[in-house]
Amino acid sequence: MKISILGTGKMGSAVGRQLAGCGYQVIFGSREPKANMERFSGIENISVKNYTEAASAANVVVVAVPWSCTLELLKSLENQLKEKVIVDLTNPLSADISRLVVGGDNSAAEQIASRLPESHVVKAFNAITADNFPKPDLTGEQAQVFYCSDNEAAKEVVRKLITSAGYEHKNCGALSNARYVEAIAMLWLQLAFWEEKGSQWSFKIVGDFEGAHG
Ligand SMILES: NC(=O)c1ccc[n+]([C@@H]2O[C@H](COP(=O)([O-])OP(=O)(O)OC[C@H]3O[C@@H](n4cnc5c(N)ncnc54)[C@H](OP(=O)(O)O)[C@@H]3O)[C@@H](O)[C@H]2O)c1
Numbered sequence: 001m002k003i004s005i006l007g008t009g010k011m012g013s014a015v016g017r018q019l020a021g022c023g024y025q026v027i028f029g030s031r032e033p034k035a036n037m038e039r040f041s042g043i044e045n046i047s048v049k050n051y052t053e054a055a056s057a058a059n060v061v062v063v064a065v066p067w068s069c070t071l072e073l074l075k076s077l078e079n080q081l082k083e084k085v086i087v088d089l090t091n092p093l094s095a096d097i098s099r100l101v102v103g104g105d106n107s108a109a110e111q112i113a114s115r116l117p118e119s120h121v122v123k124a125f126n127a128i129t130a131d132n133f134p135k136p137d138l139t140g141e142q143a144q145v146f147y148c149s150d151n152e153a154a155k156e157v158v159r160k161l162i163t164s165a166g167y168e169h170k171n172c173g174a175l176s177n178a179r180y181v182e183a184i185a186m187l188w189l190q191l192a193f194w195e196e197k198g199s200q201w202s203f204k205i206v207g208d209f210e211g212a213h214g
Contacts, residue, residue: 002058003161004029006051006073008036010130011089012064015165018134020045022164029054055080060087060157062125067092067101067108071115082118085154087161088178089125091185097193100186109148109178120154122147123178124162127185128202129192136166143202146181148172159213171211 005016006029020026020043029051030036037048048054055061055077065073067090074081088109092102102108109123124147125133136143145167149155155171162169172181184203192199 001025001060002027003060003062004054004058005062005064006054006077007064008039008048009064009066011125011133012062013039014130014133015062015064015089015125016040016046017043018165019161024164025058027054027057051077052080058084060085060161062087062089063112064089066090068095070108071111074112074115078116078118081116084119085151085157086112086116086119086121087125087158088112088121088123091126091182091189093186093189097189100182103179103183103186105179107176107178107182109175109182113150113175120149120151121175122149122151122154122158123172123175123181124148124158126182127188128167129188129199131199132202133165138200138202141204142166142168144168144170144204146170146172146184146203146205148175148177148181150175155213169214170205170209171213173211 002025004027005012008028008030016026026046028048033048040046090108092108113121145162159169191197
């Protein structure tokens with residue numbers, strides 16, 4: 001299966017490497033494909049193209065760019081992204097990562113969905129850090145990825161990605177719940193970086209959680 005990942009930074013690379021390692025054909029989108037291809041040379045199943053080519057190349061497209069440039073980039077790719085599953089792992093952070101700049105009654109994922117009305121947006125992977133991502137069993141037990149969307153078929157696609165990456169999937173309902181899923185990532189940053197509680201951990205739902213399909 002082909003997966004396009006927009007952005008070759010810390011998080012895009014971590015997700016792309018992990019999925020390529022499980023046999024997915026990963027196509028990165030980059031502003032500088034040639035320079036970035038060198039970083040991935042010798043890794044099976046990875047190629048790097050420009051953003052338009054990458055967005056065209058797969059039916060599942062992961063958004064892994066800074067929030068500040070996300071909406072503009074996606075607007076420019078609207079035609080390539082029609083009818084596709086868009087996996088949004090962005091967190092709408094301020095430049096100094098001290099706070100969310102979107103929240104309360106809105107979220108990055110909802111803004112992306114408004115910008116791409118003919119795509120199927122799923123929030124996922126935003127509350128695991130790039131450093132921890134290659135280690136889904138970081139704490140000796142399987143870590144979880146929280147995801148939400150209004151499209152059941154798109155959720156099914158993302159459940160498979162989460163499982164392939166080694167994580168347990170936790171269905172957090174409608175896309176509007178991205179407001180709270182994004183806040184979970186902010187809480188992690190607050191605790192790990194600003195309150196120095198370490199970074200080798202992630203949040204987990206325990207107990208009788210009855211989200212359909214977990
Ligand atoms: N880092 C984490 O642990 C983590 C965890 C969860 C979620 N996230 C989210 O994932 C997204 C990416 O974070 P990151 O840490 O991977 O960031 P990063 O290391 O700074 O990489 C972002 C990538 O976005 C691309 N990009 C495209 N247009 C850009 C622009 N105008 N300015 C800067 N970069 C641009 C660049 O790739 P090209 O140069 O190839 O175009 C760049 O490498 C963010 O929304 C972040 O909140 C990050």
